Amino acid sequence: MTQKWLSIIGIGEDGIEGLSAIALSLLHQATIIVGGERHLSMLSPDDQRQKILWQSPFQSSIDQIIEQRGQSICILASGDPMCYGVGVTLTQRIPISEITIIPAPSAFSLACSRLGWSLTEVETLSLCGRPADLLQSYIYPGAKLLILSAGKDTPQIVADILTKRGFDDSKITVLERMGGIHERILKGVAASWQETNIASLNTIAVECIADSGVLPLSRFPGLPDDAFHHDGQLTKREVRAITLSTLAPLPGQLLWDVGAGCGSISIEWMRSHSRCRAIALEQNPTRLKYIADNAAALGTPHLQIIPGKVPESMANLPTPDAIFIGGGVTAPGLFDICWNALGPGGKLVANVVTLEGEQTLFNWYEQVGGNFTRIAIQRAEPIGKFLGWKGMAMVTQWVGVKN
Missing domain, CATH: 3.30.950.10 (Tetrapyrrole methylase, C-terminal domain)
Structure with a gap:
């Protein structure tokens, strides 16, 4: 069906009188009018056409509109329907070739x-x-x-x-x-x-005006370690920054964060852009709470958190653009599940600190190639009255890209 049967008209506080001639024509031609109480109250009391009032859940009203596909339907929406509006939802379900959208100025x-x-x-x-x-x-x-x-x-x-x-x-x-x-x-x-x-x-x-002494949190990867609640299972700041630059998130991409710990990698992935998505997989109940708390505090409340042991908890997840494995790398079958889940061009990044973990990564390398990097970080810490270098545990990172 290519005929335009659905019109979505943005309407402002000035009501019907503020509509353009084209918008008025579409409204007058419609046999069904859809909107909220405020929008429908703008119509004449003598208007006898069928009305559909938005219901909760919202999706049920969308289904009702689609069921009457082909009839002349007009939706009244606030401002610009494509700016956080109903137009965005409807164009995900109905081809734009069947819709006419007339926006009003957005808020x-x-x-x-x-x-x-x-x-x-x-x-x-x-x-x-x-x-x-x-x-x-x-x-x-x-x-x-x-x-x-x-x-x-x-x-x-x-x-x-x-x-x-x-x-x-x-x-x-x-x-x-x-x-x-x-x-x-x-x-x-x-x-x-x-x-x-x-x-x-x-x-x-x-x-936004910060108080004196407030240290702002950058959206660039590598938040301070103390920005996260954790029990020590945290990808440290320097390693985290390197890991995120290797994962290289793009807007709209999805990450699986396997063995998420406190969620630092998936949270910083999502902070890089408002459209980035992530799934954090973790089995430890305490760490699951840390992930939820950190996601809320750092502005990523839509982080999807899946409890349970990997790889069993990974069934039926949406296809990822990248996978990070920060824990559980030696779990039997984990690599096959992750690698098979990736589409062409998908990236798998794994960090380990143990010899057993390195052996597992080398086995993966022998199967699909990739490359290794060893990350060694030292921080200056007090030694008596002086400062000295204290090395953090060296991290071996393997990166594989699926061709």
């Missing part, structure tokens, strides 16, 4: 026009239906953030996160109902934010 564009900010120089994210901990990886000195709010309580949640991170003086601006007659702008700072009389439809702008 981000409207906010920039109110604040005088350049949209290309700000960080944008949505907390609608998403964990607030996502914000953690966006906070750094001088950052300008635009946040789609989940509701009237979100500004206080944002203020609390900023304060706990040592960004007390950060400036917060809440922009309500932009583009309508009830538009309002509220201003304050994170440490003293107490505003509760806020409309549910709001967008939050933040200028």
